[in-house]
Amino acid sequence: MHVSLQKVECLICHFQISRVNFNRHKANCDGLGPQTKRERKYKRKSFVKMFTPEFCKTVQEYYDNGNTVAQVLKNFNFNCRAWNKAVKLNLLKSRDRVVTQKNNILKLTLEERKKRFSRKQELWHKPKGGYRPNAGHSQKFYVTDSYNNNVCLQSSYEKICSDILNELKIKWIRPKALIYNNKKYFPDFYLTDYNVYLDPKNDFLYNKDLEKINNVIKENKVKIFILKKENLNKEFILSLCNSKEEYPIDNRNT
Numbered sequence: 001m002h003v004s005l006q007k008v009e010c011l012i013c014h015f016q017i018s019r020v021n022f023n024r025h026k027a028n029c030d031g032l033g034p035q036t037k038r039e040r041k042y043k044r045k046s047f048v049k050m051f052t053p054e055f056c057k058t059v060q061e062y063y064d065n066g067n068t069v070a071q072v073l074k075n076f077n078f079n080c081r082a083w084n085k086a087v088k089l090n091l092l093k094s095r096d097r098v099v100t101q102k103n104n105i106l107k108l109t110l111e112e113r114k115k116r117f118s119r120k121q122e123l124w125h126k127p128k129g130g131y132r133p134n135a136g137h138s139q140k141f142y143v144t145d146s147y148n149n150n151v152c153l154q155s156s157y158e159k160i161c162s163d164i165l166n167e168l169k170i171k172w173i174r175p176k177a178l179i180y181n182n183k184k185y186f187p188d189f190y191l192t193d194y195n196v197y198l199d200p201k202n203d204f205l206y207n208k209d210l211e212k213i214n215n216v217i218k219e220n221k222v223k224i225f226i227l228k229k230e231n232l233n234k235e236f237i238l239s240l241c242n243s244k245e246e247y248p249i250d251n252r253n254t
Contacts, residue, residue, distance in 0.1 A: 047082060056091045063092070066103050146171035146192075157200035158188050160232045165189065168234060170241065172198075180216045187224060194241045197224040200232065 007016040010025065013033040017025045025034070055076075063072050073080060086092040095103075108116065141153040143162055151174050153159050165172045175190035175197065187197040201209065206226055217224050225240050 047085065050078065051082070051086055051091055056086065060092055063095075066107070068100070069094070145173045147173060149173065153188075155200065157202065157227070157229065157232060161189060161198060161200045161227060161237075164232065164234055164237055165191075168238065170194075170237075178216050178220050178222065180212070180219045185212065185216045191241060195223065196241060196243075197222060198227055198237070198240070199224060200227040203228065 007018055008022045009016055010022075010029055010033075012026075012029045012031050015033040017034070059072060059076055062075065063069070067075075069080070069083060073083060083092070087094050105113070138154050139156065141156075141159045141162075143151055143153060143159075145151050145162075146166075151162075153162060162172070171192045172189045173192060175187050177184035177186050179185075187199050189198040190196070191198065199213065206228055210226070213224055213226060216222075223243070227237075231237075
């Protein structure tokens with residue numbers, strides 16, 4: 001046993017132990033050395049033993065064949081920390097991220113590429129415009145049309161008009177949009193037996209949308225009648241159904 005002023009070498013494990021802790025270490029020494037130094041020595045020794053030139057060459061060839069780092073770690077049974085250390089010591093060479101992405105794309109079939117890169121971009125906001133059944137703050141009336149389809153009426157004028165049409169036994173539906181100037185216009189009622197569109201409106205909306213509806217009529221060549229409050233009666237609606245005008249520009253109060 002060699003004794004120095006600061007540390008003492010243990011003849012069992014050959015570690016340098018401080019003189020203060022030497023007696024306690026000697027009583028419990030198992031030949032492996034202190035716990036902290038034992039772990040460091042084990043890790044350093046296992047890495048050096050594992051990453052030999054032959055082993056690194058085999059790993060590099062497997063990695064250069066297009067395999068990912070995860071596949072290398074799983075196949076050769078070592079962790080990511082050892083991989084990073086080997087790259088840092090120039091024992092292994094890693095690919096650039098761009099090259100890795102290109103290799104992954106080349107592995108995909110043509111159909112998989114279409115599914116992955118041809119997806120339409122999803123809107124982060126709701127699409128603007130168009131007819132929405134439950135939109136607005138007005139009172140809603142839920143009824144069924146003449147073909148047993150559920151319909152949401154968005155004003156009391158529309159409810160009165162639907163009641164009149166049902167009493168007259170005139171078949172009606174909620175129509176699809178009519179296109180004008182690359183925009184969409186949604187009439188409120190379409191009378192299937194008469195090829196007539198009805199759109200009940202108050203005085204403010206009547207004056208506001210009159211020019212728009214006239215453009216819709218000219219481009220689509222359809223019959224659209226705007227119904228104001230005084231026009232919501234059976235006689236007037238029947239007169240519109242029996243009207244022989246081809247493409248009226250406005251509903252006549254006469």
